[in-house]
Amino acid sequence: MSEHTTTAVVATRGRRLTWQMKPPARKAWLLAHVAVSVGWFGGGxxxxxxxxxxxxxxxxxxxxxxxELMHLSDTAIMIPGSLGALITGLVVALYSKxxxxxxxxxxxxxxxxxxxMVFAYAYIAQNVKTALEATLANPAADVERIAESVISGNVVMLLALLATTLLSIFKPWGRTAYGRRALAGRRPVRRS
Structure with a gap:
């Protein structure tokens, strides 16, 4: 492969091949992942x-x-941010170590x-839509229970996003069983 490609083929023991991004491409994808994730957190x-x-x-x-602004933020910030974080995160994970x-x-x-993502759509967005409909009909409508649900839902969302950030920084718990088997399959065979 030429040195201008964004991925490199890494041969492993046996028939399997893995693809890893070269450092400049990995940094670009990681930057995109961090940027959209921060935007998603900020929107929340x-x-x-x-x-x-x-x-x-x-x-x-x-x-x-x-x-109305919350509904707009959900459509223009939260949905694209969550999809962007998911896609860029998968690319970084798939093509890195x-x-x-x-x-x-x-x-x-x-x-x-x-x-x-599912929680935001099924719980927060639906409560925002319900509160919007009620307050458009009457700004003084009693939406306290729905408003509390919107606030508590956003707190839960921010805690989940904070947890993903902490996981990215500390990288706890080691390899999965699948990861250990894959690592064992890549170790070079010692010859006596």
């Missing part, structure tokens, strides 16, 4: 703040606008990311 924080404003008595006249199923921290991070 902004939605939390808007939810708090909409719930306070001072925010009553702002409720319809706050829920970490792999997707070889280390527990990568597996848990993937599960948290997908879980956060």
């Amino acid at each position: 924080y902004a939605m939390l703040v808007m939810g708090i404003v909409a719930m306070t008595s001072a925010g009553t006249p702002l409720r319809p606008a706050a829920y 970490w792999r997707v199923l070889h280390h527990w921290w990568v597996v848990i991070k993937l599960l948290l990311t997908v879980g956060a």
Whole structure:
């Protein structure tokens, strides 16, 4: 392969081949992953703040606008951010030494990311839509229970995203059984 390609073929023992990105490509993908993940986290924080404003008595006249902005943020920030974080994270994992199923921290991070995406759509977005519909009809509508659900949902979301960040930094728990078997298959055979 030429030195200008973004991946390199690494021969392993047996028939298997793995692909690893060269350092400049890996850094570019890692930068993209961090950037969209930070954007996703920032969008979650902004939605939390808007939810708090909409719930306070001072925010009553702002409720319809706050829920409209939350709905817009969900569509324009949260969904693209979550998809971007998932895609760039998978690319970095697939084409680096970490792999997707070889280390527990990568597996848990993937599960948290997908879980956060599903939770955001099934719980937070639906509650925001319900609150928006109610406050558009009457800005003083009693949406306290829904507002609390939106706020608690955003707190849970931010905690999940913080957990994925911590996993990326500390990389705990070592290899999975699959990762240990793959590592054992790549070790060179000692000749006597």
